[in-house]
Amino acid sequence: MLNVDPHPLLDALAFTSRWPAPLQELDAPAARAFLDLSAEAPLVAGDDVRLAVRELLRQGGFKPTGRSKPASEYLLKAVAEGWLSPSSGINPAVDVCNAVSLHSGLPISVVDAELAAGPWRLGLCPTGTCYAFNPSGQVLDLGGLLALHDAEGPCGSPVKDSQRTKTHGLTRETLTVIWGTQALPGRSEAALAWYLELLSELGVESSPWR
Numbered sequence: 001m002l003n004v005d006p007h008p009l010l011d012a013l014a015f016t017s018r019w020p021a022p023l024q025e026l027d028a029p030a031a032r033a034f035l036d037l038s039a040e041a042p043l044v045a046g047d048d049v050r051l052a053v054r055e056l057l058r059q060g061g062f063k064p065t066g067r068s069k070p071a072s073e074y075l076l077k078a079v080a081e082g083w084l085s086p087s088s089g090i091n092p093a094v095d096v097c098n099a100v101s102l103h104s105g106l107p108i109s110v111v112d113a114e115l116a117a118g119p120w121r122l123g124l125c126p127t128g129t130c131y132a133f134n135p136s137g138q139v140l141d142l143g144g145l146l147a148l149h150d151a152e153g154p155c156g157s158p159v160k161d162s163q164r165t166k167t168h169g170l171t172r173e174t175l176t177v178i179w180g181t182q183a184l185p186g187r188s189e190a191a192l193a194w195y196l197e198l199l200s201e202l203g204v205e206s207s208p209w210r
Helices: 047-058 071-081 092-104 187-199
Strands: 001-003 013-018 106-110 118-124 130-132 139-141 146-150 153-156 174-179 205-209
Touching: 013 153, 047 071, 071 092, 092 106, 092 153, 092 174, 092 187, 130 153, 130 174, 174 187, 187 205
Parallel strands: 001 118
Antiparallel strands: 013 174, 013 205, 106 174, 118 146, 130 139, 146 153
């Protein structure tokens, strides 16, 4: 069960997925093909989406700029500069996430559901909250930012997900959060529909949380 704190703009959708094998044994070339700005995707993001997402993240006092910009903006730069491409995937769970986030313009979190434990909650982080987001221990200041929380605290956000619950080669079960906004009616649902379609093609069993 996912509890969602009251928020004036948040239109998040979440679901769990059971992968047919450990991620290291799977591949997602069809999803990776969308790591190309010229790919014909079901969704196209423009400046209206970028601005709406930034406003969503500002609601709690967070400043979504610089190194703290939304993950969807980082993806746009990564693909434009060749850091990510159809030939340079990470793992199937992340590749599908990145494809949908890139073209929908919505930040998306995907975490290893077996490295975390409920209760699950979406809500703002108080001042002073932080977590490491990469193996080298770099820290993201989460004060005022929306985040996915488990029993130990925040583990995912629209900026960067926590290293503590990141997917890896042996991951079999994931939890995904699409960080949509009410300022973009229907966009979260459209992103979810495409996401589930891509996962279904990989034989992944997904269960949306309503």
